[in-house]
Amino acid sequence: MKNILYIVFLCFFHTAIFAQQDTLTTEKTILKNKELLDRATDPLAPSRAAFYSAIVPGLGQIYNRSYWKLPLVYGGMGTSMYFYFHNQKQYQLLRDDYKRRLKLGSAYDRANERFGQLDDDRIIRAQRQFQKSRDLCLVITLGIYILNIVDANVDAHLQQFNVDDDLSFEPSFQFNEVNQSYQFGMTMRYKF
Template identity: 45%
Template sequence: MKSKQLLPVLLLLLLTIQLSAQDSLSVENPRLIENPEEAQDLEEEQDYKPYNALAPAKAAFYSAILPGLGQIYNGRIWKVPLVYAGIGIPIYFYIDNDRQYDRYRTAYKQRLAGREDEFAGRISDQGLRSAQELYQRNKEISILVAIGFYALNIIDANVDAHLQQFNVSEDLSLKPNYNLDKFTGKSNYGFSLNFKF
């Protein structure tokens, strides 16, 4: 009876030893570097970029100074036209709504002064007041949208700089791990997900 229980445990142990022996990554012995020139050459050979903690803040600062400059700093030049369209179109609508507001405001003032205006006979006094309110509201919305795109430009530069510093390697693997209880000698069943950084 004991031999029937011992056989699966031995097979499991042999299987785990076999799996752990099949690690594809080999550990190289570290070299001692004595002169600074050799150290600089070794740094140039590294295949990863060192972590720059100030890169997101720098990108956000550049975008705050000049919209789109943070995107250029991050290497995302294709986003610059989107940034300027997002900020420029609401500014265009602000200027257009401001012209229309001034036009209806001038006509309303002329009508109150008893003079002839460009909308005489076509638009009532209430219509002129409503048009002024409409264009005033549209001006305010246009400014809010432009400010929103400006803030989005800064946030995008910051987040993009953060995401560029993640190391996404091709070495993604699934490694089973068998856990034996040291006291009872029985295997524990479960599932775990491990991340190595």
Template identity: 40%
Template sequence: MPNKILYFFFFICLSTTLVFAQEEPPAEDETTVEEMEENFIKVQDTISREPLNILGPSKAAFFSAVIPGMGQAYNKKYWKIPLVYAAIGIPAYFYIRNDKEYDRYRDAYKNRLAGVDDSNSEFATISNDGLIRAQRTFRRNKELSLLLALAGYALNIIDANVDAHLLQFNVDENLALKPHMKYNEMENTANLGLTLNFKF
């Protein structure tokens, strides 16, 4: 008798377990394929890039041509503005300095040719050839400083234009050129190379 009760109790437990096991679990997320596609499109829309500003590089170059450093400010690269003014300002400073020295030596040479007594001046110990050489040196330095200032001005415009182009450059992981290193077990060496990733 106790065995029958035990079997009966075991049968009830087993049947209840089977009944509950056959019931479908509540669906946690019943999304259809259409809903999944809509969600994917929404995610794509949120990570999509801003439309390209075709006139951006031209604007940056124009601003830098009008006021040096303004194109860098337009590109939000404010740290480049002091470099722009240093690239233009330092040669401009040396141009002014060399121009003043050139004028001093030229005036001294003209006064000597005009017969003005310069025995008490700072140029008394310098010969005529020395005055001519000094004028040539300062004129060459003045012209070189002017060229460097113009080069700094031109580089300021080029930098603003190129930087505006690079701001719109696609740096997505789907298009990437990355270095890689692979260990060669046969030769016990490391091989270096570049990997080009191009995905649609």
């Protein structure tokens, strides 16, 4: 008799624990869905996402829960900034070498200098090339930064867009066996 009571007690206790966990999971799911619904109907969400991305690049994507875009934002900006600093360093080295040539004149030792094998015209052209590349990298960085802001704004707008099955558009392609050709058509469906 005691064994049966223990078994009934353990079954009841086991059921109560899992029922409580299931209730907590359901409540968490409801709260999460309510949070997503509130954000999807929030008219300020796009401007908030754009503001966050303007403050810290990628923060708007985190706000929109588009985490896969973060490596694109930071990879693009990091790569262009790397090449910006590389081109700036090369430009400074060439400029310093050219200034040294002008200052020393005929006492300039071409054999011991880094760019000694280049004549003055080539040094000037190389400076201009590195300067153009540096400026282009800065423009690319700014473009990626602006694109990051626009993407966060558009992504937040699109989260408010209704994509239910009640509204659908389906292209259809059918093969006509009589004249051996394809027929193209469209189906638009709206359910109330």
